[in-house]
Amino acid sequence: MAVLIVEPHDGYATWLATTALSGLTDRVVRAADPDEAMAAVAAEGRDVLAAIFGPSIADRDALALAGALQQGTPDISVVVIRRQESGELIRQAHRVGIKDILSSTSDETAIRTAAARAIEIARTLRGRLGGGAPTDPAGGRALGKVVTVFSSKGGCGKTFLSTNLAVALSQGGAEVALVDLDLHFGDVAIMLHLFPSHTIYDAAQNPGLDVMTLKSFLTRHDSGIWTLVAPTEPTAADTINPGAIGTILKLLRTAYDYVVIDTPPAFSEPVLTAFDESDWLVMLATLDVPSVKNLRLALQTMELLHFPKSRLRVVVNRADSKVGLRLPDVEKLLSSPVDTTIPSSRSVPLSVNKGSPIMLEEPKGPVAESIRRVAAQLTDREATGRTKQKQRRSLFARS
Numbered sequence: 001m002a003v004l005i006v007e008p009h010d011g012y013a014t015w016l017a018t019t020a021l022s023g024l025t026d027r028v029v030r031a032a033d034p035d036e037a038m039a040a041v042a043a044e045g046r047d048v049l050a051a052i053f054g055p056s057i058a059d060r061d062a063l064a065l066a067g068a069l070q071q072g073t074p075d076i077s078v079v080v081i082r083r084q085e086s087g088e089l090i091r092q093a094h095r096v097g098i099k100d101i102l103s104s105t106s107d108e109t110a111i112r113t114a115a116a117r118a119i120e121i122a123r124t125l126r127g128r129l130g131g132g133a134p135t136d137p138a139g140g141r142a143l144g145k146v147v148t149v150f151s152s153k154g155g156c157g158k159t160f161l162s163t164n165l166a167v168a169l170s171q172g173g174a175e176v177a178l179v180d181l182d183l184h185f186g187d188v189a190i191m192l193h194l195f196p197s198h199t200i201y202d203a204a205q206n207p208g209l210d211v212m213t214l215k216s217f218l219t220r221h222d223s224g225i226w227t228l229v230a231p232t233e234p235t236a237a238d239t240i241n242p243g244a245i246g247t248i249l250k251l252l253r254t255a256y257d258y259v260v261i262d263t264p265p266a267f268s269e270p271v272l273t274a275f276d277e278s279d280w281l282v283m284l285a286t287l288d289v290p291s292v293k294n295l296r297l298a299l300q301t302m303e304l305l306h307f308p309k310s311r312l313r314v315v316v317n318r319a320d321s322k323v324g325l326r327l328p329d330v331e332k333l334l335s336s337p338v339d340t341t342i343p344s345s346r347s348v349p350l351s352v353n354k355g356s357p358i359m360l361e362e363p364k365g366p367v368a369e370s371i372r373r374v375a376a377q378l379t380d381r382e383a384t385g386r387t388k389q390k391q392r393r394s395l396f397a398r399s
Helices: 010-020 034-047 059-072 087-095 108-129 158-171 200-204 211-215 234-239 242-255 269-277 289-304 327-334 347-354 366-396
Strands: 002-006 027-031 048-053 077-082 098-103 145-150 176-180 226-228 258-262 280-286 312-317 340-342
Touching: 002 010, 002 034, 010 027, 010 108, 027 034, 034 048, 034 059, 048 059, 048 108, 059 077, 059 087, 059 289, 077 108, 087 098, 087 234, 098 108, 145 158, 145 242, 145 269, 158 176, 158 258, 158 280, 158 312, 158 366, 176 242, 200 234, 200 242, 211 242, 242 258, 242 269, 280 289, 280 366, 289 312, 289 327, 312 327, 312 366, 340 366
Parallel strands: 002 027, 002 048, 048 077, 077 098, 145 258, 145 280, 176 226, 176 258, 280 312, 312 340
Antiparallel strands: none
16 A cells, blocks of 8 residues: 655655654655656556645646546545645635645644545545445335436536436425535535525434434425535535435435435545445536546446446436537447437526526426436336335335
């Protein structure tokens, strides 16, 4: 096991290796700049568990390197040490999967703690990469289905699809819970014009959580769906234990027919926990090369995670955009068919700004119809097998 240090200043890099990281790792790999770091990762392969970027690496270079590692080797945990921090830096850092940001004035204990946490996260992810597909822990009982909407690139419309997909499933007669797992910057509450009294933070901090207590933290939307929104303060996200996320999702699927999960654009620990619980994974992209490239890498990562291809659904948003990239080009780049497309519409930003799902604003429009097609792909194949189960649930499983 190795830890990569990226820092051109010999004195500081030596202090990190011999003092701050002493005893945490079998060996330390040194790199002076991002190019050397990428070469070291390529040479070391899976021996590298974590990477620490020193304060002499510029913010732009640190973010770019972290993004490259997140896309190419998402099981390496990254910690950055900065001379100055800002809200924008923290926001960008979380979007590229950086696990922690420390001040250059941090002492040995603080750096050791952050490094140990990063190594533990990487070990957990490596264990999942070697594991199997999610299993049903209820031994055949009628559990609800968990649907996770994911894209490793921001700006694709994940929250728009998640919120409207939840409404579409609810309109089909199901009881639906919507969970915002973008713990730092979630927008579900804004997208649905909600003013919740509680968030997922409150649920995660509750010891001995049960279904009835969990329901008290959910906020009802006028469409009939129930929401568990992200914390109002981004700093609260770091105090939420991924184990608590798993407990919450397991409890929700005992109480609702569907649990729809909105996610951040990164393979974070909460997102991996959601994958573990998911019956369906909706992978989203738009008609631009960076988005399609990220989707291809995300699909490759899901293959490594042994997530069944039969439970993946590929959706292209704004698929009628005239941008020089056609749907056949996307399918060729992905080496995979696109299951559903969602067209562009001026009604989408209007509904978002109004805080009202397009499923309610324009229920007969082309965008709503396409979202109903996504919902149908998640329900048609299981409809026959769930009819009798739902009858049993109505008698015994609901509180």
